[in-house]
């Protein structure tokens with residue numbers, strides 16, 4: 383399931399983040415790839431242990447913490463410290479699947495990647511190409527979102543970044559281990575949650591049927607979650 387999370391950062395938030403990363407030292411993106419993906423990848427990244435990446439990563443995590451939609455969709459247990467990449471001059475990332483387990487260099491932190499996230503940080507009109515193309519049940523879908531918007535997609539999916547033929551594509555990317563490992567179970571919970579919120583707008587959170595449905599949501603989450 384692909385889910386768009388609009389306005390994780392507003393325009394001012396994007397500008398503040400870009401001010402942190404734009405003048406930092408970018409390096410060859412293959413510093414972070416697994417062997418197979420290194421073969422297909424041409425871009426630059428901020429070193430994951432750089433001060434700029436840490437500061438900007440904290441800004442992304444802070445923004446995610448204020449997004450109920452992100453929480454409902456991802457049901458996050460662990461979030462990998464956000465990384466930052468840039469594509470220009472024909473750079474691209476060929477088709478690949480993300481590594482199943484991500485280990486943060488120089489620390490004990492590790493997670494199983496259930497969901498991959500791309501937070502777009504450049505105005506789409508400022509560059510050509512650079513679509514994130516995710517292969518799903520219904521074919522390949524190219525995604526290019528406004529700056530500050532984020533796409534969540536299953537880490538198990540084949541995906542690629544199309545060549546950037548004009549301008550520069552800047553994004554943050556990271557992985558999430560969900561409390562609910564199974565994609566279909568997570569999707570069911572998200573759809574139930576969304577439906578409950580929609581009905582609650584008409585009937586109020588204290589409507590007896592809403593209280594009962596909310597209880598069902600939490601009891602399903604209790605069955606399926608590792609917390």
Ligand code: NI
Pocket residue numbers: 478479480498541
């Ligand atoms: Ni990837």
